[in-house]
Amino acid sequence: MDVNIDMCQNGSMSNVKALPLLEPEAPEAVVPCCPPLTERPLTADEAEKTARMFKALGDPVRLRLFSLVASHEGGEACVCDISDVGVSQPTVSHHLKKLREAGLLTSERRGTWVYYRVEPSVVAAMGQMLGTLD
Amino acid sequence: MDVNIDMCQNGSMSNVKALPLLEPEAPEAVVPCCPPLTERPLTADEAEKTARMFKALGDPVRLRLFSLVASHEGGEACVCDISDVGVSQPTVSHHLKKLREAGLLTSERRGTWVYYRVEPSVVAAMGQMLGTLD
């Protein structure tokens, strides 16, 4: 089970080159998806894509991890800063991977530590579907 | 409105008697939940509650059903109007129940048919959690 690469908007320019290790596959770019949910019914394809983003926030541990990153000073957080959510370290890592694969977080290794930050455009897209951001 | 919705995690089964009609749980209790995800880390309890709403939209079929109701003329839709999403009738019913339990939809029987409509405050609350990211 892997993520398939979706080209679109993978910031070809300002993107920091990741070190050779992490991020073997690009977190798919999910941004340009769908209109507000009230505008028209979603197609099956649109629903499939979008559901992945909502599902990523549909777990309590992931939601806490996400809000820990989102609310962390500087807009980013080292894993060590946020790993106290009551589950084991492998589980934290697993959930962070899910959030990355859904496009909600990005990660970058700097020295010993790995820093996560929110991908604002994806979150904005979700908000827009719910109708509050227009 | 007096019933509460607060079925926490254990109530997957018989928290509701099959009474003469639908609408076992009241909408309305999920609203005053949480601040924007960027404001501060969610507590475990907040995350538990909120994750249920996101999880409800985390399935492609449910997302389509939701958008079918949300975009339907008049703000509501009979089940018969939206049940063509490629799964069986019991499955549609099951998903609509999940959306009801999450507080995202309400239902009302009128004669032969059952009508679903979006609970706007709950959806607004979700949007608000995502909305102020920048």
Added chain:
DNA sequence: TCGGTGCATCGACATTCGTCGATACAAGAC
């Protein structure tokens, strides 16, 4: 009263998911 239609529930099944300990890998300190 009876038959038909719309929707919900039940019971069963396969698949996915969340979790863990064990282990592997990366980087820095020594």
Added chain:
DNA sequence: GTCTTGTATCGACGAATGTCGATGCACCGA
């Protein structure tokens, strides 16, 4: 080099989830 710390992956397990056909209940028309 070796040791230690931070993070990811692996393999396994039980629990939850999505799906279906069969069935039950509510309503309405004849």
